[in-house]
Amino acid sequence: MNVKSKNIANSSWIDPDDAPELTEIDFAKAQWFKGDNAIDAKEGRAFFQQMRNAIDTPLESDIVEYFKTQSSQESYIVLINNVLRQFIAK
Numbered sequence: 727m728n729v730k731s732k733n734i735a736n737s738s739w740i741d742p743d744d745a746p747e748l749t750e751i752d753f754a755k756a757q758w759f760k761g762d763n764a765i766d767a768k769e770g771r772a773f774f775q776q777m778r779n780a781i782d783t784p785l786e787s788d789i790v791e792y793f794k795t796q797s798s799q800e801s802y803i804v805l806i807n808n809v810l811r812q813f814i815a816k
Contacts, residue, residue: 758770765773793802793809 753771754767756767756770758765758767758773760770760773790802793805796802797805
């Protein structure tokens, strides 16, 4: 872990990269949401599986910085996905 733990209000900051991998039991107990709407576990698992198709694509730093500055509530990766979806829908 590169970042040292910080003591904030008597609790330790934990690097999310150090989080344990989720198990099938964790997914079985999960309550699924798509946006603000609760969805059933079957739909949630299908949505999650779709989201797990991660790829490594080198993007130029100015492009990444642009999307980071444009994203407010959603992550810049979600914003990039939305732009790509709009492009392929044309």
